[in-house]
Amino acid sequence: MKKLTHAVLIAWCGWVGHAQAAGDPVPPPPAALQGGRIGYVMTHLFWSIYQSPDSRTDCPKGYNIGPRGQFSALFPPGKPHTLLDSQLAQEAQTWNPSSKADSFAFYEPVGATARGMNLDGRVGPHDFTSPGGERGIDNQLFRALGCIEGFRGPQGVEFVFEDKAIADRRYNRVMLELSGVESLVNDSDVTVTLFRGMDRLLTDATGNKVIPGGSQHIDLRWGRTLIRRMKGKIVNGVLTTEPIRELVIPWMNLDVPTTQIIKDMRLQLKLTPTSAEGMLGGYADVDTFYYQLCRNDSTHHLSNGDISAISLYKSLRRLADAYPDPKTGANTAISSALDARFVQVYINPLTDAEQKQLTALAWSNTGK
């Protein structure tokens, strides 16, 4: 058996300091990897948007205009406009979108570089090359989002909202557990289970920085349909999983319980005893992506990020590259990648009955 020899947990260090100051005996720290299992809880998730140091390189024509700019252009101030022909007409298009072109130019990133994964194993004419030089990167969602200010970090409204919502709301408490792990450095066969937690994240004294060593209950009450299980391997500290048919990600901000659906989802994460960081790749369901955005944000918040839902929908439909509709032939999903960060967490043990329930749900939801 290989043994884990990584550094002790940051959280334990802090705790020891506290205990020693109080003069109490210091118990040994719980190992992050126990019985071949280690848990992680998500602290960050957002669409992978490659940003060069100078945004003018990515988007030489500038960023796309949002709802306010489009409304002013269509309905100039100083002229009389009826609600039906202006505001309601725009909202009608937002909630009943069309792929037909509109009068506004839609800017896309012009470079050949993007982050993501080679989802189809091929190098196609529309594929990108990763910053590390890997060819065949499938990330057409980057093309759609890359020149919209609200999607660009670190201050884009979507970027900010989602991180805040992950930290604040247990609805978004995505966790993963690795089992059958002999080493976090190299292991040819591990099992990865994804589920939702129910508790607040452990933070440092500022309340802003999530730290490892917290604990979470598994949500077997409301989160049953979110559970997935997949096989993977660890090579040089990087976990790579096989793709699963579909992952449902709870993705809420502003109190609207929405999701993302990622088809052919797979993970690529650099593991340590305290963190997991990397990428989640697959094909995002276009309708789910679009309505998640609109339902959470409504036109007001979209305006803050200069995100015209009406124009973005046309772009998503044009760039969608997978899962053609059997009737129309139009693609329903778009290649994408998400940057993901997790910290280690202790997952509260389940009863035998709960464990059986979890296993059954994990395999049935995953489609195996």
Next chain:
Amino acid sequence: MLSFILATLLAPNTEAWVPVPMPPGFRVQSTDSDGPVFADSRGHTLYAWPYKALRNNGAGETKGKPTCYGKVLRQTAGLMSPYPAGIVLPELEKRPACTDLWEPVQAQRNAQAVGKWTILPRTDGTQQWAYDEHPLYTSAKDHNPGDVNGTAPHTFLRPNGEDFSDAPAYRWPVGPPSQVPPGFAVRRVPAGRMLVTDKGWAVYAYNRDSPTRSACDQACARDWLPLLAPQLARAGGEWTLIDRARGQRQWAFRGKPLYSRAADRFFASQEGSDTPGWSNVLVQAAPAPPPGFTIQDTIAGSVVADPNGHTVYVYNCGDDSQDQLSCDHPDDTQVYRIAICGGGDVAACRERWPYVSASPDAKSGSRIWSVMLVDPATGHRAKPGQGDALAVWAYRDRPVYTFALDKRPGDVYGDAVGEWRGERNGFKAMWTRMEMLER
């Protein structure tokens, strides 16, 4: 000495209130969903319109200053965003004035203020009754005693009691205080009028308890915290006291000793009711949905669903005029709803957001759920004898819907479709529990 007044014995599921001085001609009226409310001599519910800050300025009334008058407003006020003020409102030829929908409760010249009831002058020379300085109105949508159709259909507030912040400045029913001892309060949640502590924590009862004895022993009481009464507390009405160890006394309501739950993480939680034997305490349960309707689990909580398990939605709409008039009722303009649900196409609307159909002679068992006949071509009420009228279920006198993109029980893809997350011109699921949305 506790100050609350002994309760009148009432039938279970009717909320008791503290009698307050009232002028002649007014009374307290029990309602299905909003507890006891003040009503006029016809039994029509009285409403106040408290000022609410919106995205750009606000709307409603500050204390002592009526602003609802007979002038028909013609343009938007730009109170929300991103759309500017000055846009011409729809269907002006039929647009009502504020007082057409909200009739001021007139006070006669010789009327006398009493208690919190006062009399305010209006700029049109009349006088208006106010309660706690809030001008009072009746709603044109209420027709019978106990109706509360003037209130927004989206009555399902968050468990912490918050209103959705971007909803219109609604008019709310006004009523007497709930009759609870100090240390308790009543909060409206989807399940009904929930008893909570004065801090907002849920109150629970245990089915193994008797009216005079708690079965929750010392170990149990570490998880379920008995709600203890001070020495000065006295039983009265539906409230009694039971003895615990060491001279402690515990509050009981309707014969059930009361507890809070140590593990609760947010106010008015229903999580404890998932523990066998334990339940939240409701002073008045919300009316059950019509026969055949179901409750379905979603990934955020549970929702009302139709007999096929499809999530049921209400449509919310308040316009962007300074009057904040409703546009969510079949008697209101339908252009807002049809823009969202069908892009302006009524047929597409019916397909994408089908009404929940009902048998014309179906009965709900409550006032708040009803069967309504609607004109499928307009969305308005059907005319008497109209042959193609659709019989549909309605909540607070407004039709309810399902969403075509919901395929399976538990899907809630229609929740928050529309302007301002479904709060101003859009659809909201009928949540019965939404605790995964809590922090």
